[in-house]
Amino acid sequence: MKELTVDLGQRAYPIHVGEGALALLGEELKRLKATRVLLVTNSTVGPLYERAALQSICKAQPDLPVAVVTLPDGECFKDLHHIEKILSAAVDAGLDRKSYIVALGGGVIGDMAGFAASMWMRGIDFIQVPTTLLAQVDSSVGGKTGVNLPAGKNLIGAFHQPRSVIADTTVLKTLPQREISAGVAEIIKYGMLGDAEFFAYLEENMAALCALDADVVATVVARCCEMKKEIVREDERESGVRAKLNLGHTFGHAIEKLTGYSTWLHGEAVAAGCVMAAMLSEELGYLSEEDVARVKALFEAAGLPTCISGLSMDAAMKAMASDKKSVAGVTRFVLMKKIGTSFVQEAPRDKIESVMIRSGWY
Numbered sequence: 438m439k440e441l442t443v444d445l446g447q448r449a450y451p452i453h454v455g456e457g458a459l460a461l462l463g464e465e466l467k468r469l470k471a472t473r474v475l476l477v478t479n480s481t482v483g484p485l486y487e488r489a490a491l492q493s494i495c496k497a498q499p500d501l502p503v504a505v506v507t508l509p510d511g512e513c514f515k516d517l518h519h520i521e522k523i524l525s526a527a528v529d530a531g532l533d534r535k536s537y538i539v540a541l542g543g544g545v546i547g548d549m550a551g552f553a554a555s556m557w558m559r560g561i562d563f564i565q566v567p568t569t570l571l572a573q574v575d576s577s578v579g580g581k582t583g584v585n586l587p588a589g590k591n592l593i594g595a596f597h598q599p600r601s602v603i604a605d606t607t608v609l610k611t612l613p614q615r616e617i618s619a620g621v622a623e624i625i626k627y628g629m630l631g632d633a634e635f636f637a638y639l640e641e642n643m644a645a646l647c648a649l650d651a652d653v654v655a656t657v658v659a660r661c662c663e664m665k666k667e668i669v670r671e672d673e674r675e676s677g678v679r680a681k682l683n684l685g686h687t688f689g690h691a692i693e694k695l696t697g698y699s700t701w702l703h704g705e706a707v708a709a710g711c712v713m714a715a716m717l718s719e720e721l722g723y724l725s726e727e728d729v730a731r732v733k734a735l736f737e738a739a740g741l742p743t744c745i746s747g748l749s750m751d752a753a754m755k756a757m758a759s760d761k762k763s764v765a766g767v768t769r770f771v772l773m774k775k776i777g778t779s780f781v782q783e784a785p786r787d788k789i790e791s792v793m794i795r796s797g798w799y
């Protein structure tokens with residue numbers, strides 16, 4: 438078991454990573470002096486892991502009142518209506534200001550449970566128990582919470598840091614292979630944006646990672662959490678360096694938007710977006726052709742898409758200009774000087790178009 442700390446002064450919190458970490462949940466709630474608990478999960482994860490979560494709580498504090506709310510499974514339910522469901526469950530469970538919400542699930546449940554916690558009685562504490570690879574390496578750490586609006590993804594939300602993150606790597610065994618690959622996309626992104634050695638490690642160990650080799654998974658999840666916690670410590674509210682975590686996301690969000698958030702998983706769009714960001718870095722004279730080939734090969738080794746078909750370049754340009762990360766309609770990209778060294782910059786339209794044509798957009 439590895440324990441890292443997200444160092445945010447008085448709001449510092451631990452990340453527990455390893456096999457069997459879920460058993461720590463009860464002790465964490467005891468340490469944090471929770472008065473009541475509302476466990477938020479979904480109809481897929483609940484039947485798999487709710488029991489183990491409840492057993493851990495009961496073992497540590499048999500008398501602690503615990504209620505469970507189970508949401509339907511899917512990004513399409515990440516909306517205000519389902520936040521209201523969580524808040525109604527909080528009313529029924531009698532949560533007070535010292536109560537805890539526990540998010541047991543992937544990024545969708547983590548974002549929603551965290552957002553509900555940020556609102557209940559103007560903000561109570563919560564614990565993240567991420568159960569997807571993507572949530573373990575990315576969404577559970579850093580305090581971004583929120584839901585979608587019909588007008589766009591994650592348009593409303595709050596920065597609300599968890600008090601603890603419990604990433605049990607054994608739960609990944611029930612994750613569909615496509616979801617594992619989607620998580621691997623965010624993992625490769627970390628190597629590209631900030632750690633060339635880690636990128637090389639992934640090149641050597643990709644097959645083992647995709648097969649969920651226990652040692653490789655533990656190493657990788659811990660390394661990504663380490664990188665994310667450092668970035669969050671430096672720039673909690675994304676006014677600077679945290680923007681690097683959006684590597685591949687500008688193109689990726691355009692892919693997701695144009696395909697109605699239903700055909701591509703987020704991680705798949707990020708994979709194609711990262712390859713495009715590498716190509717753009719090459720077009721601008723930073724990255725070598727060999728490095729672009731390495732990036733593409735690594736995503737392909739993880740079974741991820743690296744090009745596009747049937748999507749309109751003009752529509753993507755509009756989507757990118759209206760992306761919530763754009764400021765006054767100007768799109769900025771995370772680019773690489775070399776693998777492991779990234780920065781944020783605008784790019785000329787002709788270079789963006791050239792990359793899009795190379796990637797298969799029409």
Ligand SMILES: NC(=O)c1ccc[n+]([C@@H]2O[C@H](COP(=O)([O-])OP(=O)(O)OC[C@H]3O[C@@H](n4cnc5c(N)ncnc54)[C@H](O)[C@@H]3O)[C@@H](O)[C@H]2O)c1
Nearest residue numbers: 481510543544545546568569571572575576581608611612
């Ligand atoms: N807050 C952040 O910083 C941040 C960062 C990245 C992504 N996100 C958000 O995260 C969401 C995507 O998260 P995700 O990829 O985890 O998707 P998800 O939460 O939809 O989970 C993917 C699927 O896997 C299932 N699942 C989860 N754990 C499982 C397990 N152990 N075994 C079997 N099935 C399991 C889920 O029920 C779901 O069907 C998006 O809404 C995105 O906006 C947030």
